[in-house]
Amino acid sequence: MVGDTGVLVGSDADPMLHDWRGVYTGDAVAVVRPSSTEEVSAVMSWAADHGVVVVPQGGNTGLSGAATPQPGRSTGTPQPDRSTATKPSDGADDRPCIVLSTARLNRIIELDISGWTMAVEAGTTIQAVQEAAAGVGRLFGPDWGARGTATVGGAIATNAGGINVVRYGTMRDQILGLEVVLADGRIWNGLRALRKDSTGYDLKHLFIGSEGTLGVVTRAVVRLQPPADYSRTAMAALPDLDQLMPLFALARSSNPDALTAFELMPDSAVARVCSLFDVYHPFGGGSGSAEHYALIRLASHRPVTDALADLLARASERGLITDAVLATTSSQEEQLWFIRDHLSASAIYPLHPHGLKMDTAVPISSMARFLDTVQAVAAEMVPDAVVYGFGHVGDGNIHLYILPSDESAIERFRTIKPQLTARIDRATFELGGTLSAEHGIGQELRTRIAPQKPSVEWDLMGRIKRQLDPDNRVNPGVLFPPPGP
């Protein structure tokens, strides 16, 4: 069905059976790599006939274990016996499984310059889309550290965000049309390039954020933007975290069209990245450093250096910042963003699998309160822990980690983790927030996510899943909370 190079087994398949952080691992008969929509359709039909579970996988850069198969699956040869196909949505499920990789679906199909759209296959990387757009004087808005590996299909399936959401929105805002292969192998061609369409349910939105549980996205039409010819970034030192959101409000109100990114970076992590990668600390490190920085990018078709300098001056007058570094060349700007790209705890803190990872979003006006609450809860329950928050605060999202201080603290941390998690989750819900802003639910948040949505919403989501995948074969064991006791 997929040619000689289309199937990987044994050690060749192994990297696709773990997530990149090394937190999740699972079993599969093989990794199958179709190279066309028709091949995906053939594989999905075969999987339906043989009762085989399918786990779609793009670049495998996800942060919630959503692209990793479950452990304990049979690795024997699948038999054409549909009687084994229907299994409960949870519990013992040893049906054989394949990982369906989109690695070979990586072509740019059409670049419509005057229509400001691009049609791509789902396995195309975010960077390839960015570069193709830039090559014809257009811009693809989304961007984040994993750009070189993360794929369009994975980004759609997680409704990815990244550093430019404040300007261009999430992945959902980029998608005009989709083609999807359904659980039974049928192809839905919704590959439209329309900006307006008032003809009923907009089905593409079902698949955006579905984490591969409703089918395999094979192609997409994405929206392109006018490029920003000028870009400048500043790293501003904050006197304390209370000034973070007032600084954001000032940046936004004084540069409503040019503000492209507004990120929080703690010095502990900046210093760690600088020492790990042998990069110069923008504030020199040591006594020249503050505890927290805001990384602010303005971009526009007009020069922005003066506007950024003006913003920094006004922020300083108001006591919102104590110092700032303004990158005046592209290479200085790249260096600041290199530090930001490498801030994830998984990259710099070896004890990250033992800690508590959060991808929280709260209404922007509640961000300061949320940060205060987390600091207070951590100080009370695990006073010696490393508390470490960074990310896209300009869109209300923060990546927060609470980590054991060292190896000797792991066991104590493990004991207290459930209560710690419950208190922070409760605070998130009380502020009207979400446990997952952009990383998805995956395997990671399944047991915590139920209280976030009304039971009617889970019921509707379950009905949609059962309609499109009655045998619960397409990426089971992610996204939905496990059934109650």
Ligand SMILES: Cc1cc2nc3c(=O)[nH]c(=O)nc-3n(C[C@H](O)[C@H](O)[C@H](O)COP(=O)(O)OP(=O)(O)OC[C@H]3O[C@@H](n4cnc5c(N)ncnc54)[C@H](O)[C@@H]3O)c2cc1C
């Ligand atoms: C250094 C680093 C920085 C990151 N920064 C950000 C960030 O700022 N913002 C952000 O949102 N994310 C970020 N991520 C997470 C990750 O890059 C995104 O979640 C990305 O969207 C995943 O894409 P992927 O191709 O790797 O998908 P995978 O990890 O392979 O899969 C993710 C999910 O998508 C499903 N899926 C994949 N392809 C398809 C398809 N074709 N059809 C249906 N389902 C599919 C999988 O089943 C799984 O549920 C970061 C990751 C790293 C490593």
